[in-house]
Amino acid sequence: MERLCVKVKKRFGEPVRQALAEMDLLDNSYRLSADDDCLYVPVMDECPEDVCSNLPHVAELVKHDLQPNKKQITPENLLGFSPSFEIVGDIAILDGDEEEPEKVAQALLEFRKSLRVVLQEKAGITGEFRVRSFRLVAGEDRTETVHRDHGYRYLVDVAKVYFTPRLSTERQRVVLQLKSDDVVVDMFAGVGPYSIPAAKKCGYVYAIDKNPHAVEYLQKNIELNRLDNVEAFVADARDLPQRLGQVADHVIMNLPHNACDFVNEAVALTKPGGIIHYYAMAHEDALFGPSLCLIEEAAKKADREFEVLETRSVRSYAPHQYNICIDVRID
Numbered sequence: 001m002e003r004l005c006v007k008v009k010k011r012f013g014e015p016v017r018q019a020l021a022e023m024d025l026l027d028n029s030y031r032l033s034a035d036d037d038c039l040y041v042p043v044m045d046e047c048p049e050d051v052c053s054n055l056p057h058v059a060e061l062v063k064h065d066l067q068p069n070k071k072q073i074t075p076e077n078l079l080g081f082s083p084s085f086e087i088v089g090d091i092a093i094l095d096g097d098e099e100e101p102e103k104v105a106q107a108l109l110e111f112r113k114s115l116r117v118v119l120q121e122k123a124g125i126t127g128e129f130r131v132r133s134f135r136l137v138a139g140e141d142r143t144e145t146v147h148r149d150h151g152y153r154y155l156v157d158v159a160k161v162y163f164t165p166r167l168s169t170e171r172q173r174v175v176l177q178l179k180s181d182d183v184v185v186d187m188f189a190g191v192g193p194y195s196i197p198a199a200k201k202c203g204y205v206y207a208i209d210k211n212p213h214a215v216e217y218l219q220k221n222i223e224l225n226r227l228d229n230v231e232a233f234v235a236d237a238r239d240l241p242q243r244l245g246q247v248a249d250h251v252i253m254n255l256p257h258n259a260c261d262f263v264n265e266a267v268a269l270t271k272p273g274g275i276i277h278y279y280a281m282a283h284e285d286a287l288f289g290p291s292l293c294l295i296e297e298a299a300k301k302a303d304r305e306f307e308v309l310e311t312r313s314v315r316s317y318a319p320h321q322y323n324i325c326i327d328v329r330i331d
Helices: 010-022 075-079 101-111 165-175 195-201 212-224 237-244 259-269 289-301
Strands: 002-009 038-042 059-065 085-088 091-094 117-126 131-139 144-149 152-157 183-186 204-209 230-234 248-253 270-283 306-318 321-330
Touching (some): 002 010, 152 195, 152 212, 183 195, 212 230, 259 289, 270 289, 289 306, 289 321
Parallel strands (some): 183 248
Antiparallel strands (some): 117 131, 306 321
């Protein structure tokens, strides 16, 4: 069966396989294949097109005939149903409404040997800093971990800061738009999932968050990823225009529940010709209209022109609700 895979010289196969596993892109439901010179490592269908640029050796994303791995054990095989969870580093996080958390935890620990902790949400996202509370279901009693994504490492405490691994492809889409001399303002930076890869691609990044815990971890992640072109600090986004001025070639507004309250500030931060990446939550009956009205109003208020470059539905968030992104050029 023809499947998406990474083609790499045999002598580099194992480090590339390990790197793909760390990115959670390795597809264990298919067997590796080889010819005289190369190894073909199966990857997930959602594997980003630029994945090879983040691998430790030269590789190529191709399609190749692979055989199913009939012996592969999955949580679904063990449980008889598909549990809902996400993985951050070596921590699995179960949905709060999971009715058999201990049973699911046992299956996950059996399926994914790299897991060390299984948590379950006690409540949804709450508070000014939009954090979650958890209870320990199995494994080590901790909420801090190192998450790997596209070759970057993020130290994060999931009980102190909001972090989701589910926007990896979206983050790479934005980063790929950056030029080497661009200045980026990440208005709601968290632990740095946009700021860190952006800094590898552009000239300078201002990374801001109101949550001091997030900035503490962000500063550690700047060091962890050996960057020297990121300035991280605690601040309210409303104060940024006065503090920074009109500095940004790109403004990232990844606070989808509340970014609507900071559009004026984003416009004020953006250079002529700069781009705002605006995220919001929207009902399926009006995905982009209300957000576009907000952006148009802010641009007119600042006597600026704007052009919509792209509108995207990033992911489903809840029944009939979607996380959207609008890329807008401000002139």
